[in-house]
Amino acid sequence: MATFTSTVYQNEFLPDGGTDVNAIVRLGVSGAGRAGASGKAPGEIIIVDTSGSMGQVNMAAAKNAAMTAVDTIADGTFFAVVAGTHEAYLAYPMVRTGRGMVEMNPRTRAEAKQAISWFNAEGGTAIGAWLNLARALFGSMGDALGNKHALLLTDGEDRDESQADLDMAIRASMGVFQCDCRGVGTDWIVSEIRKVSSALLGTVDIIPDPSRMAAEFASIMQASASRGVTDAELRVWVPQGAQVLFVRQVSPTVDDLTARGVPVNPLTSGYPTGSWSDEERDYHVGVRLPAKALGQEQLAARVQLVVDGQPVTQGLVKATWSNDAALTTRISPEVAHYTGQTELAAAIQEGLAAKASGDEAGATTKLGRAIQLAVASGNEEATSKLKKVVDVVDAGTGTVRLKRAVDKADEMALDTASTKTTRIKG
Template sequence: MSSFTAAVYQNEFLADGSTDVHAIVTVECTGAGQAGQQGTGEAAELIIVDCSGSMGPEGIRAVQAAAAAALDQILDGTWFAVVAGNHQAYVLYPYNPQRLTLARMSPQARQEAQASLAALRPEGGTAMGTWLELAATLVRTAPTVTQRHAILLTDGKNQHETPAELDARVRTAVGTLQVDCRGVGADWEVGELRRIAQALLGTVDLIPRPDQMAEEFASLMRASMARGVAAAELRVWAPQGAQVLFVRQVSPSVEDLSARRSEVNALTGAYPTGSWGDESRDFHVAVRLPASRPLGQEQLAARVQLVVGGEVQSQGLVKAKWSDDDELTARINPEVAHYTGQAELAEAIQEGLAAKASGDDRTATAKLGRAAQLAAETGNEEATAKLRKVVDIEEPATGKVRLKRQVDRLDEMALDTASTKTTRVKR
């Protein structure tokens, strides 16, 4: 059975008059097992692939290989389906003209599903919201399924539905599907896929070449099959009159969970975190207390719990203690400082690339310079390496950079998709 532990890292000492408390809560899961093997629900996997005209024959062959590789990783007994999409969406497998349904994985079903991939043809446009709407409808046909994951692949922009239509269709999948999004090549929009992935508790990443798709699909599916905890939520209690400023996942990637809050009771909010395998995640919780307390007094500022199926699995306590000792109150907790920098780094990269794309070189230089400085300060070597392909870093400590004259579009996209990936603080 799975088990969770929680640890809190913070400087609990506040100066007289201060009310804001910051803490990093590390939650670790062990013994997660395999998808659909714990609890009362079952697991479902959907493979959603782009078969629009832009894929071309080479892209379709790569899609067929990638989908086949993913199917090889799905455990027997798991519900599954393959959805193909262009400006429309249709179920490639299991094909049933009478009604929508999922299939149960078995050696025979795997062979049939892989054989069905031969029917894919590159034609039509792109409407990803339609694909997701069909996928969400499909998984609802299996009421025993509680863990629902999908891989979505595209090579282009969403051109056959408006942004409002896409958002509305994505909302139909919220709470129903957890979706990892991948874009192949250089003609898709990172921001577009990131919005889908963030709404659906998934990830976004770049696959530079079609021949790399099969390995990525297999890896994604293996990871999903290793998540034996179907869904967990982070619950944050704060005292009467306090304000939860934000709740962010900060490792392994930066994800602001604040807007996902649902009310448990007057003092407690719940933040969905999706499914878990054997892993560790860090969360940054910030609370503003209603008033400063007398010097020397201590107060519980927040209670942070990891909850599965309504049962508390682990708990961390965030405290506040007021002091007039400047040496105590001036200390910046290294975990809080590290992840604050990582969150700012992600924002600086995304804003810098957006400014560069719009022709605002001055803002782009300033933002990407700040990103280079933060990457150096926080030891994020991956971000530094990717930044060097977009800017010449002259002085990392001060953030002095120059925009490169010629930059490969794929290098910019790699920097953008990796912007939210963080390095763990060294403890």
């Protein structure tokens, strides 16, 4: 049986007239079990870009990786394989009506791998169409499935449909399934694929070397299979007259959930978190309260993790008004740390965007700030990836020079890793 925990990090003391409360709420799950622990079988869809740009090398690697993913999916899981070009094709199972997914067993595993072996690189790229088919396949299963997860591989820009079509497909898929996205090579657009993965509560990363694709696919499928707590929701209650300023996941990655809040009742909003394995996640919650008299105390927010409609753990965010400067000027180390990590992600993305547009001064400023934040917070992954894009003159002051020759894959790896955060040291 899963066990849930919560811990709140904050400085609850506000000065006279103070209104804004910030807190980091750490939520944890242990004993989550395997996907399917809810009693409903999990569902997996493998979406492989088979457009002409994949070429022989990437296509061969993708076929091998897709077969590896099929081998990794546990018996009893319902699954399907989609081939994506300027259209979306159901490669397996080969059905036209009824359920679009079949249960994994030795026979269906062998049939799926045979279908994958027939993939050819041809046609264009329309990722929204691929998502629409995946959504329809999950929908064809009715209420039979618990965890619904897709793995999407692409190698190029979404050129064969409008951005409006892609955005519409993303919105329609939100809340239906989670999707981990991977890009092979350097001809795809990180921000475009991040838009998919973020909305669908997944991850995004680059596979610069096709030979690493199979191991990456296996890892993604293993991670999906470990999520035994299905479709949990973060709920934030605030008192009458208060305002939720923002709700952000800040560990293990930065993901702003503010706009995704759905009213549960007049004082409570729910935010999607997807499925959980044995893990901890940190959330930064900002609340604005009406100022109260010195000495008064108030519950500023109640942050709950809700599973199957029932709260399983909660953290209480508090506010106390004081005229003691020693109390009100304290800064929560956790709040300060994750505020910096959020700024780091933005600085990397904005710096790379400035560099791509030819704004070298803006890129130098933003990436200099990024190296300053990365080194100060001990984010070794970000520091290492930044050093492949800039020469560091003085990390303490954020003084850098743009490298003249940068491998595009290194820039994309920095971009995809920009939202990954590190825990506070100590």
